Amino acid sequence: MSEYNARPDHLTAILKHQFKIPGHLGWLHIAQIDPEGKFVLLFYHPPPEGKEVRFEIPLNPPVKTVFEIKPRLNAWRAEALQEYKVVRERRCRSMV
Numbered sequence: 001m002s003e004y005n006a007r008p009d010h011l012t013a014i015l016k017h018q019f020k021i022p023g024h025l026g027w028l029h030i031a032q033i034d035p036e037g038k039f040v041l042l043f044y045h046p047p048p049e050g051k052e053v054r055f056e057i058p059l060n061p062p063v064k065t066v067f068e069i070k071p072r073l074n075a076w077r078a079e080a081l082q083e084y085k086v087v088r089e090r091r092c093r094s095m096v
Contacts, residue, residue: 004073008027008028010073011028011029014057015028015044017080017084019055023046024046024047025045026045026047026050028044033066034056036062037064038058038062039057040057042055042057059072
């Protein structure tokens with residue numbers, strides 16, 4: 001999940017698209033994965049106060065292993081990017 005903490009734009013896209021959270025979310029990060037696989041706990045800090053807001057991303061159906069979470073978050077992110085018409089650039093790797 002550290003990959004998502006390093007990419008707050010991905011978490012923002014998921015929260016705004018899937019859960020319709022309004023306004024600027026500010027700094028956000030994943031704090032914990034529920035041991036029963038029912039939710040991903042994250043916190044965000046909307047400006048101007050920056051007060052911490054707790055949010056649970058529900059996982060329905062619950063996941064059995066942590067390895068099932070990333071594909072679900074990636075799918076939600078892809079849906080959000082498509083909804084907001086964000087074009088992702090393809091990176092070309094040159095062979096030197």
